[in-house]
Amino acid sequence: MNEIINIQNLTFGFSKNKAILKDISLSVPKGSIYGFLGANGAGKSTTMKMLIGNIPDEKKAIKIFDKNLSEFYPDGFNRVGSLIDTATFYDHLSGWDNLLVVSELRNLPKTECERVLHLVDLWESRNMKMKKYSLGMKQRLAIAMTLLGKPELLILDEPVNGLDPNGMVEIRELLIKLNKEEGVTIFISSHLLQEVEKMITHLAIISHGEIRFSGSIKDLNELYRYNHIRIGINNASGFISKIPENYSPKIFDENTLEITVESQKDITNLVKHLVNIDAEIFEIKSTAGLEDWFMEITKN
Numbered sequence: 001m002n003e004i005i006n007i008q009n010l011t012f013g014f015s016k017n018k019a020i021l022k023d024i025s026l027s028v029p030k031g032s033i034y035g036f037l038g039a040n041g042a043g044k045s046t047t048m049k050m051l052i053g054n055i056p057d058e059k060k061a062i063k064i065f066d067k068n069l070s071e072f073y074p075d076g077f078n079r080v081g082s083l084i085d086t087a088t089f090y091d092h093l094s095g096w097d098n099l100l101v102v103s104e105l106r107n108l109p110k111t112e113c114e115r116v117l118h119l120v121d122l123w124e125s126r127n128m129k130m131k132k133y134s135l136g137m138k139q140r141l142a143i144a145m146t147l148l149g150k151p152e153l154l155i156l157d158e159p160v161n162g163l164d165p166n167g168m169v170e171i172r173e174l175l176i177k178l179n180k181e182e183g184v185t186i187f188i189s190s191h192l193l194q195e196v197e198k199m200i201t202h203l204a205i206i207s208h209g210e211i212r213f214s215g216s217i218k219d220l221n222e223l224y225r226y227n228h229i230r231i232g233i234n235n236a237s238g239f240i241s242k243i244p245e246n247y248s249p250k251i252f253d254e255n256t257l258e259i260t261v262e263s264q265k266d267i268t269n270l271v272k273h274l275v276n277i278d279a280e281i282f283e284i285k286s287t288a289g290l291e292d293w294f295m296e297i298t299k300n
């Protein structure tokens, strides 16, 4: 089985007349770090809550480990670790005691607490009271809790939200380590592409409850490998056939051509060529790069 999560045509609303998730489909491969990206209110937490069974998947649109959620849970809870909304701790207890409370509730041995504390690099600080933990340490402990019982899948809702740059790097390195060394598949949401793009292998972009892109990070980079340039030119359709194929020319509108280039030299050469064949160029502009494109399609 190569798919850990499979969602097919999921539509959901809290009330009958307002869909929050609109025909969502996505597939999370085994061993991936899958980014689920979108602005606030796009529908990320709702999807994640459905994945962990907090909101019922009445239409059976979701499969985890090849099973509908109604068959998968409750046994499946041992295979999934999740962190949705902020974790709450007993502030007057140590990190160790906080973990112990959870592991005892789940009938797990103390050795599990030791194992996860080492994994998140909090072993040395285990006896410190939670109130003295930094936000980054608290978040690492929250991830340690999700790791109790060795889950194969982690579902993390905005785990780096509110952390300073160092805290973000720590969480990123931790998640990469868990993925590479422990083989954990990770489904992680974020509202910022740059926050997660260094760790993810795959992603889906959700906007207003609709998936706007899904695929590997390689697919995304391929899509944006080249600079996209728009040329304002009178009678665009009359010139498209005269532009070399390597520019992948397309008609954007009656007086605009869209091309892709790899260097400035490509632009200079094309403009010379077009002027030589009597094209009337009135504008050249670069369209959005990856980050701008992401902002544009996810904005509210």
Ligand SMILES: Nc1ncnc2c1ncn2[C@@H]1O[C@H](COP(=O)(O)OP(=O)(O)OP(=O)(O)O)[C@@H](O)[C@H]1O
Pocket: 014, 020, 038, 039, 040, 041, 042, 043, 044, 045, 046, 047, 191
């Ligand atoms: N329990 C609820 N009842 C009614 N509407 C809700 C409920 N929970 C969320 N919503 C609405 O569903 C939409 C999607 O919210 P959701 O929390 O899934 O978005 P999100 O992408 O996770 O954003 P954020 O990062 O702000 O949490 C929003 O319009 C929100 O107001």
